[in-house]
Amino acid sequence: MHSVKYCDTYANIEDRATVNDGDKRREKQVKQLGENHGKRAVAMYCLLVVATTAGFAAIFIISFEFQAIWRREYVRLENKFTDLEKEFRQLKEKNYNESGKAVSTVQQLNDSKSNYERPTLYYYASTLTWQSSKTFCESFDRTLCTFDQICPLNNAGRRYIDDVIPGDHWTPVLEGHNDWVEIGDYHVFPCLLHRPPQWGTLPTWGVSSASAPHKGYVYCCKVSAATERVAPPIRYQYIGKAATYNMSAQHCEQQGRKLCYSSDVCKASKPVLGLVKGDKWIAVRDRHNEWIEIGDHAGNTCKTHGIVHGLPSWGERTDGSLLDHVGYVYCCRSSAGR
Known part of the structure; x- marks a missing residue:
């Protein structure tokens, strides 16, 4: 009797122990499952953070590179514009050739x-x-x-x-x-x-x-x-009392022209641009240091200095002295005549 009761009691205890072991295993499984989910969540969060950081880094790098490329292109274009502007400004005054035709620099x-x-x-x-x-x-x-x-x-x-x-x-x-x-x-x-x-x-x-x-x-x-x-009337140009033959020639060359021949300055013994009062001489192209009278002095109007007095030393002076009878210039196109 006592033996049977003892066995029943032991069986009940064993059953309860088995139940308790199952609960513990389930509890352990649940806990393990929670830990696994937690690890996955942390891993996914870390992956998201890494991906986001990498994305921002890539955007920053691309933006930086784009700015660098833009900056280099801007500097290149600015330098090119500066060079073009400098070249543009350095065009010389003599921009057409001896035939009077415009050249490509214009x-x-x-x-x-x-x-x-x-x-x-x-x-x-x-x-x-x-x-x-x-x-x-x-x-x-x-x-x-x-x-x-x-x-x-x-x-x-x-x-x-x-x-x-x-x-x-x-x-x-x-x-x-x-x-x-x-x-x-x-x-x-x-x-x-x-x-x-x-x-x-x-x-x-x-x-x-x-x-x-x-x-x-x-x-x-x-x-x-x-x-x-x-149109203003054609007139003599005036370059001052320090004028010499070379200064007169250079003044015309700066305009793409030449000194006129005496035959262009005077027609029928009269200056084509009119008579100037007083003793006035202008350089002509007939020969180096030749001058012609365009004034009304001493009856020499339209006579060359070489014929009347010989070639003048004052036409090639280098001392910068000022003379009242020089200063006027008459320029013609490259070919004879205006």
Whole structure:
């Protein structure tokens, strides 16, 4: 009796132990499963962090490389522009050859091919003068444009015919010797004449071949009744009392011209540009250091100095002395005659 009861009791204890062991195993499995899920979650989080960091790093590197490429390209283009601008500014004044035809260094800047009547804009040289600009246009059988052609008048006032050029830029006009008009935006608006009453006086740089950043542009127009009506009379140029034969020749060469022959200066024993009062001599191309009288002194008008007095020593002086009877210059095209 006692033996049976004891066995039953032992069996119950064993069953409970088995149940407890199963619970523990399930608990351990659940715990292990939780730990595995936790590790997977941590791993996935770390992977996400790594991927995100790598993505940002890649974006940063690509952005940095793009900026570096852009910066290099910007510097390259800026240097190229600077070189082009420097080359543009260094064009020499003698921009056409002995035949009077324009050479390739002169650049046409606006499109007037379809309309010959329209003013044509060129960049000629930063060393140009009013006279050399006029000579340049004449080499195309054209002439300088008038103020009205560059800045026509309408109901709203004067309006520049092309896009305004950034900066301070002046171009010569035909109205008068050394007349210039603003075609840049430096003075707020273009179409400003560089003479009283609009702007100061006639510019000294307009008759100087020294390079200046505010000159270089030239408008050439078809010769017409409008240009002939306002064209200033042809006159002698004056370079001062220190003039010598070589100085006179160089002055003409700066305009792409030559000294005239005596036969161009005088026709029928009269100066073609008019008689000057007093004793006045100008250099001519007949031979080196030859001069011709254009004044009314002592009955020598239109006589060469070589015939009357012999070649003058003062024509080749080097002491810089000032003489009242020199200073006028008359320049002709390369070929004989104007």
